[in-house]
Amino acid sequence: MPVNFAPDLVIQGFTPPLKRADFKLAAFDMDSTLINIECIDEIAAAAGKKAEVAAITEAAMRGEITDFKDSLRRRLSLLKGVPVSALEQVLNERLQFNPGARELCAALKAAGLKLVLVSGGFTYFTRYVAAQLGMDFVRSNELAFDANGALTGELVMQDWGDICDGEEKRRMMLACAAQIGALPAQCIAVGDGANDLPMMSAAGLSVAYHAKPKVREQAMVAINSGGLDRLLCVLSA
Template sequence: MSAQEFAPGLVIQRFTPPLKLTDFKLIAFDMDSTLINIECVDEIADAAGRKAEVAAITEAAMRGEIADYKESLRRRVTLLKGVPVSAMQQVLDQRLQLNPGAEELVRACKAVGMKVLLVSGGFTFFTDRVRDCLGIDFTRSNVLEVQDGELTGRMVDQPWGDICDGEEKRKMFLATCAQLGIKPSQGIAMGDGANDLPMMGEAGLSVAYHAKPKVREQAMVAINTGGLDRLLEVVR
């Protein structure tokens, strides 16, 4: 079916609502600008006086204008060299907030037995806190290297690889489905940037949240106004 505005600020494409939440067993979220209100790397860069420079790279990457996400992230992390861990703690304490409807949507999903996955091109310093706050079951994100209480400008390789980019998000989504013994079509994937498209393309339901144009165009549902819990208007 062609795109239609199901309700103000809620665009439906390629399927007829409503679906049942019980049709799904997993929901996967991006973190920065999806589950939370900020791009953490940009806010860390603010402490180094480099927010404008880093934010410009982030915006281009999220719009899909930079083909190599890993290289774009390495460039941004290099610019964080020398930022104290205390500055990251300030971002966590003073700037990071869950986006509207995050708690409500996660609660509704868990109430019907769904598992929750957080996959982020961001950093464990923040994903671990969001995981604990929302009771998220699985996470994958990047580790910033720290020496003497300061960022080195590098990331730490992990057993699964070096950087959680779009392809790694896709792999983690599929691996989590396999671990749960479900089909990818029984999963929902929500994101806002181009690096979310690979996992969104595997999911039974893909949802763009206040997303970049390229992501809105390819998602089955686009939430353009209001909170994350607006998905519950479509999937009940």
């Protein structure tokens, strides 16, 4: 039975608090979790296609579109020809960290946890976010550009594949955990959308941040208002 641990926290499956020292790794989604926007929707705004792209994004995050890879390819195809300057504008003018993101990451790092950024978004943005928050591992998608610096509507194949979907997020979290000698039970997974559920289900502590209903229902901790640092109420120092 879920309980309200605090006005903005819903807890189910355990009795808080837990100890930060019980965990060795925390994996985070980026868009709408660590940051305030869905980057692909903001890029689409520059192409005059935000409504069309955002509708697909919303349906995918709610779990109504179950094939994330297909939904991402559909959205990317609508962005063909968008110049790199549009991405620069999103990064410089639209992207902000969600409340408590810096504080939570700093507290977890101070407790000795390794941080993983796993995103269905793009390296153009994850590089910045990872550097700002001190992430130890990063996995995200690489946008392809043509010779004129415009989006081709496709992704670059990387050594692990081309699309970081829910299963890749899970695989990356577990691979990073194994690399540092951590068990899945010693992992924290934080997200907001349906494609975060695979990694959240594999982690010892799953956290939904201002999430879609399907994600809130399955998470052990749901932060429904306030900042990400509300999680620190559940994790004692």
